[in-house]
Amino acid sequence: MERPYWSPEGIDLDRPNAARMYDYALGGSHNFAVDREMVERVEAIMPGSSLVAHANRGFLRRAVRFCVGAGVRQFLDLGAGIPTVGSVHEVAQALVPDARVVYVDVDPVAVAHGRAILGGNPYATALPGDVRKAAQLLGDPEVGSLLDLSRPVAVLLIAVLHFVPDADDPYGIVAGIRDRLAPGSYLVLSHGCPDEEPEAADQVQQAYRGTATTLPLRDRAHVQRMFTGFDLVEPGLTWATAWRPDEPEPERRELLAGVGWKR
Numbered sequence: 001m002e003r004p005y006w007s008p009e010g011i012d013l014d015r016p017n018a019a020r021m022y023d024y025a026l027g028g029s030h031n032f033a034v035d036r037e038m039v040e041r042v043e044a045i046m047p048g049s050s051l052v053a054h055a056n057r058g059f060l061r062r063a064v065r066f067c068v069g070a071g072v073r074q075f076l077d078l079g080a081g082i083p084t085v086g087s088v089h090e091v092a093q094a095l096v097p098d099a100r101v102v103y104v105d106v107d108p109v110a111v112a113h114g115r116a117i118l119g120g121n122p123y124a125t126a127l128p129g130d131v132r133k134a135a136q137l138l139g140d141p142e143v144g145s146l147l148d149l150s151r152p153v154a155v156l157l158i159a160v161l162h163f164v165p166d167a168d169d170p171y172g173i174v175a176g177i178r179d180r181l182a183p184g185s186y187l188v189l190s191h192g193c194p195d196e197e198p199e200a201a202d203q204v205q206q207a208y209r210g211t212a213t214t215l216p217l218r219d220r221a222h223v224q225r226m227f228t229g230f231d232l233v234e235p236g237l238t239w240a241t242a243w244r245p246d247e248p249e250p251e252r253r254e255l256l257a258g259v260g261w262k263r
């Protein structure tokens with residue numbers, strides 16, 4: 001396959017990739033045929049599942065607005081994806097123009113596109129990085145040049161830890177981040193959960209085995225465990241569509257979402 005101008009050298013164009021599948025589900029154009037086919041496959045197993053991406057973005061927007069309202073002025077978005085419309089910096093900087101945002105993603109397409117979008121924005125940047133090495137990221141001088149971690153920050157782990165297998169200890173990753181955060185910081189997290197439709201979820205997980213990442217969905221108790229050491233703000237851990245909706249919207253039950261506060 002020919003490499004398009006927006007795609008960095010050396011990336012695997014032949015295997016579906018989570019960032020580009022998510023981009024397609026949101027209506028973006030930074031994806032390849034393999035990514036689109038995979039989204040259609042998942043859609044055939046679980047009709048309406050592409051809407052999960054929209055439900056997730058709705059949660060992201062509301063949670064960022066909540067954090068700004070709570071006084072947070074800096075955001076670290078881990079597993080940020082391709083920054084399509086309604087990304088963290090757009091939401092936060094519309095309310096506070098000098099809100100700081102650092103996007104991190106393991107996918108080079110997401111980082112390259114993020115940099116292109118953010119060019120000229122002095123308060124936001126996109127960096128390559130792996131959430132599994134979060135401790136290293138928090139100490140990264142580039143992160144430190146924009147974020148002051150001695151002050152409250154909102155760390156976003158939105159729809160990313162369900163790509164991190166148990167072997168990489170997602171609970172330990174969150175705990176390591178928590179221990180580095182100043183009191184008054186927030187954890188904004190959403191995570192795929194199979195509780196409502198276990199059989200379809202199982203088939204989706206099987207389908208993901210052919211992609212660059214596996215999809216270790218987790219039940220409510222395990223997602224809740226990720227908030228250890230944080231106080232869950234109201235309404236607690238809910239389906240993403242039910243977390244402080246601006247107006248009633250059709251409920252989707254694939255993704256749990258919550259915001260935790262560090263005392």
Ligand SMILES: C[S@@+](CC[C@H](N)C(=O)[O-])C[C@H]1O[C@@H](n2cnc3c(N)ncnc32)[C@H](O)[C@@H]1O
Binds near residue numbers: 020104107110131164
């Ligand atoms: C479903 S998208 C979610 C994007 C964004 N957080 C949102 O909710 O709109 C998942 C993103 O996580 C990224 N990702 C997966 N594993 C990762 C890892 N180990 N470290 C950093 N990013 C990762 C993928 O590249 C993809 O961009």
